[in-house]
Structure formats: C-alpha cells, structure tokens
Amino acid sequence: DAKTTQPPSMDCAEGRAANLPCNHSTISGNEYVYWYRQIHSQGPQYIIHGLKNNETNEMASLIITEDRKSSTLILPHATLRDTAVYYCIVRQTGANSKLTFGKGITLSVRP
C-alpha cells in the first residue's frame, strides 16, 4: 500500500507557481521522498527526490518539513504542458527498493 496521502486534484493558472502537497506521516529514517509525474497516455517521468533537505533541479523544487511527515513539490512557473498526474512516493533504500505508486494528484493548469 502507498504510504502517502495526496488530494485528488488541484488547478493553477498558467505562469503561476503550483504547490503540490503530500503527507507521509509514517515515513522512516531511511526512506526517501520521490516525485514522478505522468502525462496522459505516457510512462511516468522522474521529477525529483530528497531525504530531509530541500532539493531543487531544473524541473521543480522539493520542500520537506523538518519532521519529514509532509512535503511540497513546487513547479515555479506552471505551463499547460505541466498538466499531469503527480505521484508522491516514499521509497525505502536497500535491496529491491521498488516504487509504490498511489493514485496521485491530478494537476490541471488553466490558461
């Protein structure tokens, strides 16, 4: 079972920041937070991951709370092409560390 909770959907205006929340209250010390997204009819695409420090790459920023029980994925300037299902995943380290997907959050970017 997925160890994360995400709202089912949200929307934002094009050009604005999209802040996607995720709760993972049972996360343990050796588990990372990963984000993937899936644009309609395509395979999931890796976005970013982190352990406890905030992370930023060319796609997004990941803010993890100090207690690590929740995180926020930030798309700084959302475009129409960012409309997708976004999955927040808590992933163990060690052997056989598979991705366990939940239902994700559907982000709709409006013009």
Place this chain on the structure above:
Amino acid sequence: DAGVTQSPTHLIKTRGQHVTLRCSPISGHKSVSWYQQVLGQGPQFIFQYYEKEERGRGNFPDRFSARQFPNYSSELNVNALLLGDSALYLCASSLEWLTGFDEQYFGPGTRLTVT
C-alpha cells in the same frame, strides 16, 4: 540516446490467450522493472530483474512471468488472460539493482486489451 522502448504499443487479446510484451532498457542500464497500470490507478509493481535474475516480485499470480536476456532486454509473459488483465504495462530501467538511490526511467507502455 534512445530511451526505454516497448513493443507492441497496443495489443488486443481474447480471454484465455497468452501474451508476450517486450522491453529494451536504456543503453548501459542493467535493471528492468515491470509495472501494471489499470485505468484510474497508479502503476503497480510486478517484477524487477537485474543481471538476468529476478530480484523482486509484486503481488501478482503465477500467470505472470518474465525474463531478462544477456543484452538486458526483457519480456513479460501473461498466460490464461483474464478481462482484469486489461491495463497499460510499463517497463522501467535503471542503471543498477534498485537501491532507492537510483532513478527509474519508464517507457511509453503497452496497452493491452483483453476481450
């Protein structure tokens, strides 16, 4: 460089038949994982193969099997197809054995419809 490729892109089968889906990982990647995604749900882990050996298996019946070849490509086989096997089957590759530190790169998937 090419990403993960899967074939065929679409497939229609009848209940009781057998199906083989194929995946070629990114060049240099040694690990392949298979996922099933039914409509409205997130992908569910089926298998992981690394260096031609099964390294992980999800909660799927024995009708599902897979193998990995010396060139690291992989096949997923499903026997005695059921209507509930209709789904998007995704293949993902990664450099090494899944450790939690690696990124998995997904292919476009094979859409299987069982009638």
